[in-house]
Amino acid sequence: MKLSLKLLLTASAVALLMSGCAQKVRIKALDPAEVGEMATKKKVAISGFKNDNHGLSGKIESQIARHKLDKKRYFTVVSRKDLNKIMAEQKLQSSELMDEATATKVGKLIGAQAVINGEIASATATTDKYVEDREKCLKWTKEGCARYKHYRVTCKTIQAEVSANLNIVNVETGSIIYGDTINKEYSGDSCRKAILSKGQALNRLTDAIASEFVYKLTPHYIYFNVALLDKIELKTVTDKQEKIFETSLAYIKAGRMDKAESMLQGLLDELNGKSYVVAFVYGVVQEAQGKLDDAKKMYAMADDLTIEPVEEINLALSRIDRSIVKREEAKKQMNAK
Known part of the structure; x- marks a missing residue:
């Protein structure tokens, strides 16, 4: 019993450490x-x-x-x-x-x-x-x-x-x-x-x-940072598809959002639109490029595919709606005469 508890605590600590080290994307919003x-x-x-x-x-x-x-x-x-x-x-x-x-x-x-x-x-x-007293060895x-x-x-x-x-x-x-x-x-x-x-x-x-x-x-x-999900959740995913996903994350880290977007779009098609992880990351890439309406669609798709709540997706859904409203208000101010 004590051993099981120890293993559980160790696993929880590792999970917490891994989540804290998740790759993040810097988002620019108006x-x-x-x-x-x-x-x-x-x-x-x-x-x-x-x-x-x-x-x-x-x-x-x-x-x-x-x-x-x-x-x-x-x-x-x-x-x-x-x-x-x-x-x-x-x-x-x-x-x-x-x-x-x-x-x-x-x-x-x-x-x-x-x-x-x-x-x-x-x-x-x-x-x-x-006056402050000090000492030196x-x-x-x-x-x-x-x-x-x-x-x-x-x-x-x-x-x-x-x-x-x-x-x-x-x-x-x-x-x-x-x-x-x-x-x-x-x-x-x-x-x-x-x-x-x-x-x-x-x-x-x-x-x-x-x-x-x-x-x-x-x-x-x-500017703010958004954490990515870094592992496709589907059991049927192939090694080649996992490699494509990993490569897209590498392009995101390098700031190559255009390349990452193309790879993620193709991967999502291959997976018949069934991976909430790929849909979510695809949405983050679109948000990072200022394509807020497209990002909202991807976040909604990711949310529909989940069986239980995913914190990153919940945050994205609430954030993207605020970002769209603020962007439209800012554009009106910028275009006002």
């Missing part, structure tokens, strides 16, 4: 922008921000101007020179663009559809230090360390925080499209790893705020 209304407000102006001593508005402007999707620019940014010219003519300060009515007036004069304004609510960085013997050196080191610490209030004004209506407060923090300890200076820390935090904000405004690709 996600829509969180702020969907910006799809029809692609000509934007970014004002100078209030209390902005760390260049946050410039960083946001730069990231928005650089952002491309499928090699095409998503936004058109009104030049800061043109914005400043209008501001000077209207005898306005950048801080006055925090007012929706003023932002709308200026936005119309420069032909923008949306104006991004904001302020640095807080930006602090403080340093401190403490100066002489080792078979029994262990025979002589120690005791010494003290001074450790430096830094705590930094930046908080920014950001708004997007719809120039046409004068209403707020989106408002957000983004907080970022940094802490460092020189006795644990190299730390940033105060200026470097604040610069990194404003970079992070700009990246997070712009990420919400634009459709973008996300």
Whole structure:
């Protein structure tokens, strides 16, 4: 009885290890922008921000101007020179663009559809230090360390925080499209790893705020890994068919999805469409190539062929439906005028 239990536990451990080492495919999927209304407000102006001593508005402007999707620019940014010219003519300060009515007036004069304004609510960085006791072995013997050196080191610490209030004004209506407060923090300890200076820390935090904000405004690709099934479940499969399947997995690992797709399609035909493993892997290859509707059909076929639930197939079915919905929403945003 004890031996059987031991064998069972060993088999379970081996199965767990094998599942953890399953071959995985990196999938690229299109996600829509969180702020969907910006799809029809692609000509934007970014004002100078209030209390902005760390260049946050410039960083946001730069990231928005650089952002491309499928090699095409998503936004058109009104030049800061043109914005400043209008501001000077209207005898306005950048801080006055925090007012929706003023932002709308200026936005119309420069032909923008949306104006991004904001302020640095807080930006602090403080340093401190403490002393840490340490020891070092100066002489080792078979029994262990025979002589120690005791010494003290001074450790430096830094705590930094930046908080920014950001708004997007719809120039046409004068209403707020989106408002957000983004907080970022940094802490460092020189006795644990190299730390940033105060200026470097604040610069990194404003970079992070700009990246997070712009990420919400634009459709973008996300990446995730999907585990494959690596053994055909049919008892009637031949050695030649197993070899074809193994070779297709090798092509997948090499990133040759086109070759793997062709082999898997032929293998599925040979097996009269009866292998859920082949159908599932075929679906993953199609998903990796962006053929989401075809992948969904393969996942449905694989699910129909299973006698009991298969976790990888269950995950694929729920994932592919979400991916299709998100892709369609993102495409609408990208094609909106």
